[in-house]
Amino acid sequence: MRQAHTIKDFFAFNRLRPWSAVLSVLLFCLSSSAQSQNLNTAAAHLKLNFIDLNWRVNADSSTVYEAAVEREALSDQGAQATTKFTQFYNKTLQHYEVIEAYTLKADGRKIPVEKEGMQVQSGVATGGTSASWPDGEIMQITFPNVQRGDHTGWRIRVTTHTPALPGWASLEEYLPPTLQVDRFNATVQAPQSLDLQVVAVGMHMTTAQREKDQVWQITGENKASLVEGNAANLNVTVPRLLASTYKAPLQLATAFSQQLNARLVLTDELRKTAEQITQDAVTEKQKVAAIHRWIRKNIRYVAVYLGAGGWVPHDVGWILKNAYGDCKDHVLLMQALLKAVGIEAVPVLINTTNNYELAELPMGFNHCIIYVPDLDLFADPSDSRIPLEALPWADSDKPVVVALADGAKLMRTPVFTSTSNRVTVRTHLEITKGGKATGDITLDAMGATATTLQDRLAQIPADMQGIAVEKMLGDSHLRGRGLAQYPAVQRDVQVQTLKIADLEIDNLLNDPAAGSINPNPALSLPMYILNNTGNYTAARRDYPFTCVPIAVREEFELKFDPAFELLRIPSDFQESGPDGIAFEAHYLREGNSVKGWREMTLSHKHHVCSPADFETRRPAMRRIIQHLRSSILYQQ
Numbered sequence: 001m002r003q004a005h006t007i008k009d010f011f012a013f014n015r016l017r018p019w020s021a022v023l024s025v026l027l028f029c030l031s032s033s034a035q036s037q038n039l040n041t042a043a044a045h046l047k048l049n050f051i052d053l054n055w056r057v058n059a060d061s062s063t064v065y066e067a068a069v070e071r072e073a074l075s076d077q078g079a080q081a082t083t084k085f086t087q088f089y090n091k092t093l094q095h096y097e098v099i100e101a102y103t104l105k106a107d108g109r110k111i112p113v114e115k116e117g118m119q120v121q122s123g124v125a126t127g128g129t130s131a132s133w134p135d136g137e138i139m140q141i142t143f144p145n146v147q148r149g150d151h152t153g154w155r156i157r158v159t160t161h162t163p164a165l166p167g168w169a170s171l172e173e174y175l176p177p178t179l180q181v182d183r184f185n186a187t188v189q190a191p192q193s194l195d196l197q198v199v200a201v202g203m204h205m206t207t208a209q210r211e212k213d214q215v216w217q218i219t220g221e222n223k224a225s226l227v228e229g230n231a232a233n234l235n236v237t238v239p240r241l242l243a244s245t246y247k248a249p250l251q252l253a254t255a256f257s258q259q260l261n262a263r264l265v266l267t268d269e270l271r272k273t274a275e276q277i278t279q280d281a282v283t284e285k286q287k288v289a290a291i292h293r294w295i296r297k298n299i300r301y302v303a304v305y306l307g308a309g310g311w312v313p314h315d316v317g318w319i320l321k322n323a324y325g326d327c328k329d330h331v332l333l334m335q336a337l338l339k340a341v342g343i344e345a346v347p348v349l350i351n352t353t354n355n356y357e358l359a360e361l362p363m364g365f366n367h368c369i370i371y372v373p374d375l376d377l378f379a380d381p382s383d384s385r386i387p388l389e390a391l392p393w394a395d396s397d398k399p400v401v402v403a404l405a406d407g408a409k410l411m412r413t414p415v416f417t418s419t420s421n422r423v424t425v426r427t428h429l430e431i432t433k434g435g436k437a438t439g440d441i442t443l444d445a446m447g448a449t450a451t452t453l454q455d456r457l458a459q460i461p462a463d464m465q466g467i468a469v470e471k472m473l474g475d476s477h478l479r480g481r482g483l484a485q486y487p488a489v490q491r492d493v494q495v496q497t498l499k500i501a502d503l504e505i506d507n508l509l510n511d512p513a514a515g516s517i518n519p520n521p522a523l524s525l526p527m528y529i530l531n532n533t534g535n536y537t538a539a540r541r542d543y544p545f546t547c548v549p550i551a552v553r554e555e556f557e558l559k560f561d562p563a564f565e566l567l568r569i570p571s572d573f574q575e576s577g578p579d580g581i582a583f584e585a586h587y588l589r590e591g592n593s594v595k596g597w598r599e600m601t602l603s604h605k606h607h608v609c610s611p612a613d614f615e616t617r618r619p620a621m622r623r624i625i626q627h628l629r630s631s632i633l634y635q636q
Contacts, residue, residue: 043224045078046071047180049151053173057190061169061245063160070104070153073146082152085141088124089158092135097157103143104151113154117142131303131326164311165255168246172363175202175239181222188216188243197247199360202239216243229535231543232354232608235364244361249349249401250408252362257347257403259312260332266340270316274340284343288372288379289388291337293492296384299333300324328368330382335370345372349401350413352394354546356608358410362401369395371402371411378413385451387492393448393548397607418551418580418603421447423527427520427556433563433636435509440482441500443527449550450496452526454489457498469500475524480505516631519570519587519594520556529554529600530628536621540611547609547617549580550602557595563636569594570630577620579613580604585627594632600624 052068073079089096101113119140124133143152163169171188175181184203190196192214198205203220218241227234246252277294281287299319303326313319313328316336325333331347338345349365351358358364369380369391378400383392397415401408422445429439445453460468469482482503489496500523509515522528529552534545560566566589575583580603587596609617 043178043180045075046073046082047224048072048182050183051173051181051185052183053186055171055186055188055243057169057188057194057196057243057245059191059194061163061167061194063169063171065158065160065171066099066155068153068155070151072151073148076148079146079148079150082150083143083146085143085152085154087139087156088133088136089139090133090135091122091137093160093162093164095159095161096137096139097159098139098141099155099157101141101143101154102152103146104153105145106147106149111144113141113143117144129301129303131305133305135305165252165259168244168252168255169196170244170246170361170363171242172359173241174235175220175222177222177225177234177238178227179222180224181220184218184220184222186216186218186241188218188241189213190245194245195247196243196245197361198241198243200241201236201360203241225542228538228541228543228545230354230545232546233357233544235351235355235359236357237543240359242359242361242363244363246362249358249362249365249410252365253347253349253401253403253408256311256349256368257408260328260335260347263313263315263332264336264339265316266336267317269320270336271340273320274337277337278341285375287341287343288338288345288375288377291334291341292379292381292388295330295334295337295381296491298323299330299381301326301330301382301384303327327380327382331368331370334379334381338372343372344374344405345370346403346405347371348378348403348411350395350398352398354608356397356399356544356606358399365401367395369400371404373404385455385491387494390447390494392451393607415606416448416549418549418601421449421549422551422553423449423453424553424555425520425527427554429503429505429508429521429557430559431508431561431564433512433561435507435512437503437505437508439503441503441523443496443498443525445497445527446495448494448548449527450494453496453498454491456525457484457486457496458489460484469503472500472523472525473505476522478505478523479507512636514635516633517558518629518631519558519596520554520598528552529598530625532600532602533621533625533628536614536618536625541614542611544608544610545614546607547604547613548602548607549604551599553597553599555597557593558632560592560594560634562592564592564634565636566592566594567633567635569632570627573598573627575620575624575627577617577624579609579617581617581620581624583620583624583627598628 049070049072054066056064071082073082098118103111121138124136126132141154146152188198191212198216200218203218205216205218207216220239278287278290281290302324313332314325316333319325319329319333335345348369348371350367350369351364352367369378371378378391379388380386380391380395386392391413396413398413400411400413402411424444426442429437431437465484468484473480482500485499485501486497532550532552569587569589573585582601585598
């Protein structure tokens with residue numbers, strides 16, 4: 001349920017209903033901020049001339065979706081990008097038809113796509129933790145003779161005869177902000193008795209009655225604009241059309257939990273397993289912790305979806321037998337094991353992308369976690385890296401729908417804090433006359449920073465600690481050697497230490513004769529203050545962005561050979577900015593040594609900042625970043 005198992009849509013935030021066609025025209029995916037540069041680049045190479053949609057919802061919530069789309073290649077790169085169109089559909093729930101596909105040449109000639117230009121791939125198979133869809137099919141249309149200035153277009157029809165959940169039909173269309181859309185026109189039609197909910201934001205919508213039907217007409221357009229990196233809340237920012245037979249997230253959560261509860265069967269085998277897991281536990285919390293730990297260690301995250309598998313879990317016995325499953329399988333198994341020892345737990349629908357607000361209608365959920373009401377505790381049993389009482393970043397500070405036994409409820413998952421998310425970096429280096437250095441670096445991390453460090457350390461093969469240090473140095477444009485020393489990674493705690501011992505750096509100083517060096521030379525680890533300051537070089541931001549509450553402390557000592565003359569060291573500095581920003585730095589020269597510390601705390605109360613927050617934070621953050629670039633000046 002969490003992995004990417006649909007076409008590449010723009011936001012990739014609702015991967016459970018892959019029958020929306022319009023956004024796939026981009027052939028780009030913005031599932032993380034790293035992709036925004038690609039999308040911004042795309043605006044210069046192609047545009048959407050028109051998008052015409054017709055979505056019919058029947059009384060039984062089956063639907064017929066028709067889309068006509070035409071895009072224009074504005075450059076040679078755009079011609080390359082528009083040569084193909086691909087779309088995923090579920091052959092068990094849907095029937096897919098290509099009505100027309102063509103290349104429209106700049107001189108007016110229309111070249112139809114021949115049969116061999118329309119290929120169907122049956123089944124989607126992936127490795128690792130990515131999702132596989134044996135029931136999925138991918139239609140690929142390859143357009144002939146596409147050059148700069150040409151248009152490629154298609155008309156498709158997708159008939160969804162079986163809803164993924166009982167009585168649920170939904171539509172979501174977003175106008176991509178980084179592409180020009182000359183014309184968007186949609187018609188939505190449903191029986192009045194169905195009481196379909198339709199929302200249009202940033203578009204014009206009218207509604208009328210036609211015999212026993214309600215008909216909505218939605219029109220819009222879009223001018224291309226830049227999307228800044230690390231953008232958040234795009235699901236409630238860009239122009240959008242949403243429609244759903246479910247009126248609220250609570251209704252969706254209830255329908256989803258019914259699917260899980262139907263498979264929540266307590267067998268003798270399950271009861272025996274639960275008793276064995278909790279045999280040493282006394283309190284309710286200890287039992288929850290034992291079961292959570294057992295699932296994380298014994299049930300692999302693997303997703304293979306059949307039929308409505310994006311929403312319907314496997315049976316508990318099947319999960320136990322095969323020792324794998326996706327997020328809702330993990331949640332169902334944990335529910336069942338807890339129930340077997342008398343503890344209530346319920347499923348939670350959540351969005352794991354950079355969206356921290358719910359859309360106007362119940363959609364956008366792509367993951368499932370669990371909630372234990374008696375302990376007021378959220379947990380993600382499908383993430384084997386994260387212990388109980390903690391959540392991964394993608395699950396934290398998110399609005400969620402909790403399917404409580406007495407009715408679904410809107411809640412919010414816990415936030416990171418600068419108290420719980422901390423790291424300290426201690427550096428000791430002795431610098432020789434030739435610009436080399438020896439010493440050690442120690443990192444102590446807790447909270448999410450510890451998980452980040454554990455992820456890095458878990459990738460180091462046995463007996464490769466020396467090579468790992470060489471790589472760290474190489475990634476920092478340094479040459480040298482050392483030994484990475486650390487206790488075995490224990491995923492039951494978010495605490496991790498790393499010491500780089502016997503460190504030798506051959507080229508710490510670019511020019512030993514004269515130059516400058518930062519008081520705390522940084523390696524390629526995301527643990528230093530500068531790595532956590534964010535980008536505040538822009539004059540403004542138009543979109544919300546993610547901001548991480550964190551505390552980072554650096555302690556350092558550089559001992560220079562007596563041959564060096566230290567001309568200048570940084571001055572003490574303190575910045576107490578608004579919006580939870582605090583920074584302090586102290587430096588002391590003792591003979592030919594420089595020692596000191598600096599610490600930054602970011603205590604924003606949420607994981608998302610608004611453009612107004614950016615304006616508030618920018619002056620202080622710019623001064624902090626400027627100070628972090630100050631140096632020790634030396635000469636021989």
